[in-house]
Amino acid sequence: ELKVEQNPLFLSMQEGKNYTIYCNYSTTSDRLYWYRQDPGKSLESLFVLLSNGAVKQEGRLMASLDTKARLSTLHITAAVHDLSATYFCAVANFGNEKLTFGTGTRLTIIP
């Protein structure tokens, strides 16, 4: 059974600092997704990572994938308040369309 773990679960950061959220998964996978969820809202797609070594960047967020280590990271550079949200990673198995989600990382950026 595919399991996805994220850490930390809660992260409080000062504006301007850098930090990384980690996503580990238990079995081989061909796709990894990062989503953002604001309180009371639905999920917004951030990144799709399809291959080992894939790196994608959008603004202050950068995601990478190491399929050998079964690890993805979401790096936040020079955090700003607007990035406060819960971030989920989600993994799909080969030939399977359903996503298995991590527990989420609740990120709070403090001025």
Added chain:
Amino acid sequence: GAGVSQSPSNKVTEKGKDVELRCDPISGHTALYWYRQRLGQGLEFLIYFQGNSAPDKSGLPSDRFSAERTGESVSTLTIQRTQQEDSAVYLCASSFIGQGATQYFGPGTRLLVL
């Protein structure tokens, strides 16, 4: 519409009643998914449709839960004889079929069973 829509946005029901939740996917998206999100938790997969058939319904928690899709478009998730543990946000997503296809999520239906 441009995105996935769901109705109702909120539903309060009494224990033992049946409820129907509706999802309208993005036009042209062949795949449709239902997930459940309990308070403060991640998403749990419920069921996946490809066209009108459901190749994976492994996440449905009990036989009180069922879903159907018609016309490769609208889907309804039905919960019979609701229980308090069914209280959650039910999220629908849709996508094209293909590796790396992004699932786009609707706003969800917040279900509260009293």
